[in-house]
Amino acid sequence: MIRITPIQTGTVSIRPHHYCGEAGRSPLGRKIDMMRDKDWLENLPIYTYLIEHPEGNFLVDSGDTAENSSKAYLPRWHPFFQHHVLVKVAPGEEAGDQLRAMGLNPAKDLKGVILTHMHHDHAGGLHYFPHTPIYVSRENFMLANSFRGTILGCLPMHFPKWFAPVLVDLTDEPCGPFPQSYPITRDKRILLVPTPGHMRGHLSVVVRTPDVTYMLAGDATYDQGLLLEELVDGVTYDVATSTDTLKKIRALGIEEPTILLPAHDRNAVERLGSGLILPRS
Template identity: 55%
Template sequence: MITVTAIETGKARMKTAQRTGRDGRGGIGRKIDIFRDPDWVDPLPIFCFLIDHPEGRFLVDTGDTWRNSVPGYLPRWNPFFTKEVVIKVAPGEEIGPRLQALGLDPARDIAAVILTHFHHDHTGGLDHFPHNRIVASRESYDASRGFKGSLAGCLPQRWPIWLKPELVEMDGPAVGPFPGSHPITRDGRIFMVPTPGHANGHVSVVVRAEDVTYFLAGDATYDDANLRAEKADGVTFDPALSVRTLRAIKAFAAGEPTVVLPAHDPDGPRRLASKEAF
């Protein structure tokens, strides 16, 4: 039997212009809109997803870290980190303690950690997985390193020094509207698909359980409403590409009963518990 569990690792606050970009605005214009926006959305959860599969337990994303609260952890030269997003994670809310509360040793009981992308609120918990297989898109990893990555919402200078992820391409067969894929399990029931837009090389993780399919969307969309309305976020540098990704997710969900689970959607756990298909 295959199951998916949502694990919350703290809260994130963002501007309304980050959650939903303004129609007709390009990538740069959307960033300007975020800085000009006086309005904030209510704190949103930061979810990781634990997959129980006959071949092992797999974790999608690692959430963020309490160290965001430490002066100097976030680079002051990038005002987006310090002024446009607020991350609040207590030490006990990190993914390591959360897994331990479920009776799991994060360093030993997770077959693989799969990263949808390398933004800091998805990689902040990597320190808990020094002995684990870590799988990521090569394109995402390459785009997230160095100054360019830091400018785009990543913190490569804070990654563990031992981090050497297994970098993969979407070189597997097409799946529905997605031009490629990459298998995670031997039985092919967990696999990655390309969902670019929010970040270069962004991927989502598909889990085909016995009675329903789970689409772990990372930040391809922030919530169900934006997906339905095909509204790209304010982070994307290519709004048209983001919209194409949203349409691909909708087309996929139209082909099989699919529960879509973004990383910051407060309504996600309810849909997960009731197996509410998109």
């Protein structure tokens, strides 16, 4: 039996143009729009997802840390971190604390942690998993550990000193509409697929069960409505690449019954509970 449990590690508030860029705007133009925004889109959830699989427990993303609620944790020179994102993670809301509350030891009871990408709200809880294999794409890891990665929203100065992840190089075995994949489990029911656009090397996690497929999409899209309308966020490095990713996720939902579970979708828990799949026409 395979079961997926969402774990909310606090909330994040972002600017409206961060959430969804305007049609026709370039990646640079979208970021300028985001920086000019006066309003906030408040309190989006920060979800990690626990996958219980016969081969072991896997966590998708590590969530953020309560330390990120303090401005002192963030680079003071960085306008995005100082003025355009607001993380609220209370003590006890971190992924490791919540796993313990579920009866799991985060240092011992996980077969693996899978990072869709290494933005701060997805890689902020890594310190709980020093003895667990942590999977991330090679491309994303190299970017996140550079100064450019910091510019783009990563915090490599806070990655644990012991952090040496399993660097994923995708193989040419297709998974539905995705031309490449990487199996996490021997039965290939948990697969990584490429979903670039939000960040280079971004991966999503496909979980196949006999009845339904789950698409744990990270930040490939922020919610199902944006996906269905093929609307791209303000963070994208290439609008066409992001749009192609959205089309592939949509195509997967047409090929097989699929429940979409992004990291910041307010309706993800309800869809999961009710078994609401992506429209198939």
